[in-house]
Amino acid sequence: MTISTLHKPFALLVSILCLWLVFSGCDSALPSDTITLRVATWASAEEFELEERMAERFMELHPEIKVEHESIPSGYREKILAAYAAGTVPDVFLLDSPIIPALMNRDLLVDLKPYEAQTGIQEEAYFPSVRAVFTRGEELLAFPKDFTPLLVYYNRTLLREAGLSDPDPDWTWDDFLTYAKALTKDTDNDSAPDQFGTAFDNKLYLWQPWIWSNGGDIFSQDSLFTTEILTSPQTEEAFQFLADLRNKHGVAPPLVSVGNSRGGAVQGTVGMFYGGRLGMMVSGRWAYVRMRQYLEDGDLDVRVAPLPTPVGGQKSNVIYAAGWSVAKTSKNLDWAIKLAAFLSSEEAQLIRAQSPIGIPSLRNVAAIQAEQDPFGIEAVFMREAEFGRQSWGTKVDAFSRIEYILESAFDRTLVGGEPISLVLQEARIEMDAQMARSAEASSDFAPLKGDSHIMGFLYWGALLVLFGVAASIWSTRRPYRSDVKTGFAFLTPSFIVLFVFVLIPLVFSLYLSFHQWDIISSSKPFVGLSNFKTLWGDSQFWHAVRNTLIYTLHVPISMAISLGIALLLQKNVRGAALWRLIFFLPSVSSMVAIAMVWQWIYHPEFGLANYTLRLMGIPAGTWLTDPNTALISVMIVNIWISVGYQMIIFLAGLKGIPGTYYDAARVDGANKWHQFWHITLPLLRPTTLFILVTSIISSFQVFTLVFIMTEGGPLDATEVVVHHIYRNAYDFLQMGYASAMAWVLFVMVAFITWIQFRASRNRVTYS
Amino acid sequence: MKRKNSFSWLGTVFMAFLAFTMLIPFLWMVSTSLMSEVEVYQFPPRLFPSDPQWSNYSNALTLLPFGRFFLNSIIVTSFAVLGQLFTCSMAAYAFARLRFRGRDSLFALFMSTMMVPSIVTLIPAYLIIAAFGWMNTFWALITPILTSVWGIFLLRQFFQTIPVAYEEAARLEGASDWTIYWRVILPLSKPALATLAVFAFMNTWKDFLWPLLVTSQNDMRTVEVGIAMFSSLQGTNWPFQMAAAVVVLLPILLLFLATQRYFIDGISLSGLKS
Known part of the structure; x- marks a missing residue:
């Protein structure tokens, strides 16, 4: 059986996929005449224009260069890490405290010491404590921008x-x-x-x-x-x-x-x-x-x-500083260094001092900025810099x-009120174990190749799929063969998208779970089952699993509420459209706004929740501040958010129930309750199954709400699995370990989903 | 048949209470968007601005190229909605109405892609986009969301409830699978398709992390990324951020109001003889 005899749309889509895979690999390495430099900052809306002006000034001085300014006010670290993984690191980027040691220790930044002359700045012109942050031995790994004690x-x-x-x-x-x-x-x-x-x-x-x-x-x-x-x-x-x-x-x-x-x-x-x-x-x-x-x-x-x-x-203080660093992977190192030097030059710092965001790393510019401050606040900051010490976070x-x-x-x-001496003793053991582990790991960083092997996965995966499709068509007996072809043809469009952007990443993450990977370096040493073994003994992970399971219990409650509302709103009640819109609002409102409002509602002293409770003479609750009530408080918020979404789906499901059934029931004298129990519920079963399955899956993957409202606290009471995975992947740089956790979560969710499908199938055959 | 035109007394009170709590965050967004920055921090919070700052809207929307953000979001979202309506309904038809070997295993495979948290597949998906050379292009924004397993599952569940009789009648007249899918199943599924369209629109419009990762320049960024640009390490400009958030929310609300009648007036199966 050859591809040409398959159904036309199927063959067409497959050939498009093949062509696309072939061509997409080539066009990334096109040569260009003008040199383009990419510079990344975390400039927010107000600062954005200032940094754009810097880029324009540099282009004025050097017309042969095009500077692309990329501002990433939130998600900066994730973005830089991903760029390292993909080999798309900006030529020049702002170095922030949390990623300083990770990049410095892996030898990924250009030593700028030999080029310091280009900035036209003497070493002594900087605050010494600020320059020290970016110094390793004799090397200078970023030109200091600004800082704060x-x-x-x-x-x-x-x-x-x-x-x-x-x-x-x-x-x-x-x-x-x-x-x-x-x-x-x-x-x-x-x-x-x-x-x-x-x-x-x-x-x-x-x-x-x-x-x-x-x-x-x-x-x-x-x-x-x-x-x-x-x-x-x-x-x-x-x-x-x-x-x-x-x-x-x-x-x-x-x-x-x-x-x-x-x-x-x-x-x-x-x-x-x-x-x-x-x-x-x-x-x-x-x-x-x-x-x-x-x-x-x-x-x-x-x-x-x-x-x-x-x-x-x-007298002590700390210095947190940002600096301009140059990635070793830059294709135009000379120009990238020139740009970094320009961005930290006195000229650039003077421009920034007009609408100050930080304290300039140059003493004389900082002094000018302090003079312009009528409140004398800058001056105190400047004086404190003398007592500043480098944070451990940068080492x-x-x-x-x-x-x-x-x-x-x-x-x-x-x-929790435990004695400080006890908790510090235990923290010490944990910290030393951690330091010993990272000392071991940091000894073998492979040089960056910018090759992630992902295309290999894609090509081999595509071959495997084509082979599988051909095999299953060929192995089917003739009368059923056209059924298989039709089925595949209808699945092809969605499968291609899923294959490239979901299945291959999934397989890649499975591959990662047997490896150790810090996202930044290209080396991924094979560690066998060791990630899973560590996971088995990781009490924090199992604690997060327990929290997630408890959290999932909110699903039936919210489904009952949303079904109730949907039943009320399915009729042509006055203003039904408006009611539906209102219940739909939480699922579209900004998540940050929702978190803000609920933090206010839960506020122990000024919150609406405790105000209402006091009015009714009930003792005030502790809500998010107490480990015993924090998880339930987050669950309540999620019920409140998901009611509208579930209501919409229930409404669509209710519309699908033929009205004749109810008419027949009424003729038989069935009351409202009987109608609900014997007609609505059974006929709504596909909808109910859908909402149950998707809500439980998304409840196992709860992340944003916890991330914004509690960050897993207090005392890990709201630490859920995906938040734990996020921490391990992007904060602790253990992508392999995080992938292992994700796959354990996958197995649990798949099992629970399977049970739901089984249970629903049995009941369908029963009715 | 006459139907009731209002809730019972108890129902009204209950609904009004629930609806009020649902409205609070939205009201907070609107009132914050009209406050001065200092007023936002009044403690306990004020529900209404003392002196509405309407200029927050024009200032917030001109500080960043929001026109461009809106255009990008509209382009991306249109493709996503049309793409998902097409690909999801086709796949759902196969899973719900066709019988072929391997169907249920394939459905399990599709479903399983929903079960791994996206934060671990984010980096691999990013690597693929980078390898294709698609960084900062519409390709990167659109192609990954041309289908959705959530939507396939949703439509499959609805397609299953359509009586086989309709299909059989068409088959007797010699209709192909494509004709049945296009002429019988789809017209009968308007409520479900409207639901999918609304959610596809909403999810694409509000997506943040993926557009942030794959775009680098303002000319490719979407509205949700634009909103986030009012937050930084130095704090958040709440009035501006909320002004932008309210404006960005409006298209979703309008779309919802426009399509919600399909949830009520969608072709009712009861009108057809089975």
Whole structure:
């Protein structure tokens, strides 16, 4: 049997697929006359134009070059990682703290030291602590752009109300606590404070310098292992002081929104500070970008003070910096280096200083920027740079893992009330094990080839499919052969798309699950079943599986509600179209808006939920802040979101039930309930099965809601499987391990789906 | 037959309460889009802006090339909706109305593609697009979503409920499978096709991560990526972001209002004799 005798549409589509596979491979390497350079930043809408202007200025100076500016304000890390995997890395890109060690340790960045002269800048012109972030031995791996230390922002209006003067620059931890106590108030006299001295998000990047200033640390300076220092009295004291702010003194609110805290969630720390509910907030220069406008408009009266120092401690701060780096894979290295040099030159920094986003890495430009600031905030930042230390995050590979371990440990004290010495002991064991693993892994990085083998999968897969199709047609006896051909013909269009964009990626991820892959490097050492073995003993994964299973229990509840609504709305009730639209709204509203509103509804003090409960005389709930109620709270939100979507499908299903059945039933004298039970439900079974199967599948894959609302917290109470997979793949750079998890999840979902189909088939034959 | 024209008293109260909670996030989006930045942070939140800033809309939509974003989204979404209506209904016809060897295993294979979380297949799919040289093109945005297993499954379930009698009548008159699919099954499935169209539109219109990954320039970006550009490490411009989000939401709502009558008035099987 040859292809030519197959049905025409089928043969046509197959030949298109073949041609397409052949041609698509060739056109990627076309030569071009003008040199195009790609530069990637995380510039947001407001900053975008500024960076575009930089690119245009460079093109003016060098007309033979075309600069394409690519701005990626969210998902920056995922995008850079994917670009490395595919060999499509921009020529020049901004280097951000979390990916600094990953790229530096793998030798993927050009050493810019020999080209520093091109910037026209002497080494001494930079803040030394900022330049140090991008230095490895003798090498300079990025031209510094801007940076920030951490400061205490304080609301002067609230300070005045509490009779406090501006804090002394040399203030101590005790002073900080005194201020915080004086600023914590119960303004509406309901015996629960609604204005707080400070807030403390459980983020390592915020409390790193507090530990340093007490003489403690996370790692020992020389070994990159925790050693005694993590469990030293100095470190413990610092953690204890921070935990006490909330647990003992009650001067900080319970964590309401964990997600989005850096993005300025309305209910988060930044939002409370802007809303005048927070006296003091620890943050970096990034917060001043938006705040400055409020100060200029007189909406807020805010100043900054250095971080306080414990009595007998050492004044400390941290430096978070961004720099322009050049990828070794760039095809026009000379020009890429010229562009990076231009972007960090004094000219470029002066332009940026006119609408400042960060603190310029050049001292003289920073000084000019500080002079233009009527509120004196820039000047304090500049002075603090002198005490700045390099964050561990820029030295330690896969530091997100360390952050996760330490933040989880600290959560056990903050939320769970466990003694800090105990949780630090356990964190130490975990961290050292992790460091030992990554020391082992980092010794063998293969050079980047930009070859992902994926096309091999595609070609061999396509051959296999064609062979399978031919074989199954040929092996079918003649009278049934045309049925098979017709069936295949109808499936071909969707199969081609699925094959290329879903099935091959699926098979590739199965291949990855037997390998170790960090996404960035092209080497993928074969590790056999070791990912699955690790998975078997990974209690966090099984905890996430348990949470996911519990989470799935919301599906029947939401289906019952949505069926009820659909039954009410199927009739021609007045304004039915409007009702349907309203119930449909949550499935189309912005997910971020939904998360914001629900974080407000769940707010323990000001939220609508507790307000209603109090009105009815029921004790207030803890909602997202308590590990015991957090998962249920997220489930409620998901019921609320999915009701509209399920209602629509139920409506379409109800429309398919012939009205004659109901007429016949009415003639027989069946009441409403009988009609529902004996006509509606049985005839709706295909629809019900569809909603049940798809809702359970998507419930097993819940991600966005958790990612935005809780980030898996508190105490991993809302950590679900796909969030765990995401963390491992993109934060911990363990794509192989993440793929193994995905396949275990796949087996579970497939089994559950199979049971549902089996059960429904039995019942169909029964009726 | 006369039908009831309003809910019972209890039903109305219940529905009104539910509907109110459903409206809150949307109201929050609209009112935030009209506030000044500082007003957004008033604690407890205000439901209505004290002094509506209508200029937020024009400012947000001109700060970035939203006209271009809309054009891109419309192009991508049109192809996705038409593509999915065509490919999904064909596959669903095969799975629901045809009998051939291997049908059920193939259906299981199709279904299984829904069960692996997309965050692990994202990178491999990206690698394929890169290998094709399709970065920052409509090809990358459109081709992967020309079909959807969700849609195939949806239509299969609906096609199964259509009585065999219609098909047999056509077959007796010598109709081919294509004719039955095109002239019998599709016209009888308008509610299901309308449902699929609405969801295909919605999912494509609101997709974020894939368009973000495969596009690099503003001339290829879609509306949802545009909205995200109001957020950054320095915080979020809530009024602007919500102004853009409201405008981006409108086409979905209009489409829903336009097609929702199909959910009610779709050709009812009861009108035909079986």
